[in-house]
Amino acid sequence: MKDKMPKKVLERIALYHSLLVEYLDKNIEYISSPQIAERLKINDSQIRKDIKVINPLNNGKCRIGYSVIELKKSIEQTLGFSIPKNAFIIGTGNLGLALAKYDNFKNYGLNILALFDNDPLKVGIEFNGKKVHHISELPELISKYNVDIGILTIPREYSQSTADFMIKSGIKYIWNFSPTILKVPCEIKVWNENLIASFLQFTCNHIE
């Protein structure tokens, strides 16, 4: 977590991790870079390099490859899966609920504590053990539970004003699922999850 890792490297590491989970399920003990390469369509020397980035001490064995369990552990340690990062979801539309119900996040260190909405009818409902609070309670609960990540899942029209309120309430990191370019002070970090962009990459590069 110390150094900034290039986005592409992290993308690949996440793929390696999925593959290691699969291998572990199948009780396969070792995996080699050509094996990973074949499956993920990535050059094998790049994989060996990435593995050195994850953990330079994680030595592979000649003719055998890397220990699945060790490599998986290295990835988890390097990327801090066991360090819980508390977050709130802002917006309880389908996307907000989908994220709230997605238990898998916890395994990667993302701990979603609660949801927020401005609709009084939704306040008090629980989803997957996560309570919906009124948005006005945000500042109070941010300081109470020491949360600094906000996951923004509300329609584009309200996303900027909501983001402003989140920042005023103490949120430092915004994972933005609305298709807007948020205007934020420079100390606030925004990560845009743009499904549209993602779809465009898919169609432009693969279709026709």
Added chain:
Amino acid sequence: MKDKMPKKVLERIALYHSLLVEYLDKNIEYISSPQIAERLKINDSQIRKDIKVINPLNNGKCRIGYSVIELKKSIEQTLGFSIPKNAFIIGTGNLGLALAKYDNFKNYGLNILALFDNDPLKVGIEFNGKKVHHISELPELISKYNVDIGILTIPREYSQSTADFMIKSGIKYIWNFSPTILKVPCEIKVWNENLIASFLQFTCNHIE
């Protein structure tokens, strides 16, 4: 759509488009590369280069910049927003529903026609004008509506077998939202939407 565009370029183009939508809303007629650069934190010569990639004929004016409306139109034409691409959603969990209800996709050329599930209780329900069919109807409806994109939003345990069935039914492109590395024949194209990877990029690069 002719040439493969690097992922990073497409990512930036999608950002430019969001910004242009915003400028158009505000009735601002021109936008310059330093303006875009300032807002998106991207080098301004790169923006000028990207704009040439989108459409080499799209000339900016010295001292003024680019016509917002023209540039937006160029992006939409180059990326084929007006060419409808039909798709089915497989899986009617929260994520599937979130995607089904996300009307914005249509503006970018993604036309979601229906949903599929294996739960008989869900069959027949409509979400946002999109009917839920039983998964067994997939082959028939694929040929009937000439669909070749499948959006896979089911839990990881069933994603591989479902993908196999989708492919057997005639799906050619899979937008995969489950955190698995699908095994597919080489003529089938898979695009992984890995929210976990995305989250890791967010935390590793911004937090601590």
Added chain:
DNA sequence: TAGATTGTTAATCGATTAACAATC
């Protein structure tokens, strides 16, 4: 041993940034 794999260096490739003449 023969053969497969790692680890690493060097070579290549591509993407980003800097610089600046041309323009209005």
Added chain:
DNA sequence: TAGATTGTTAATCGATTAACAATC
């Protein structure tokens, strides 16, 4: 005119791939 911006080339930077000795 002075100043801001484009379009484009050259310089830099970083990422990917190839190659191969060392290892078991």
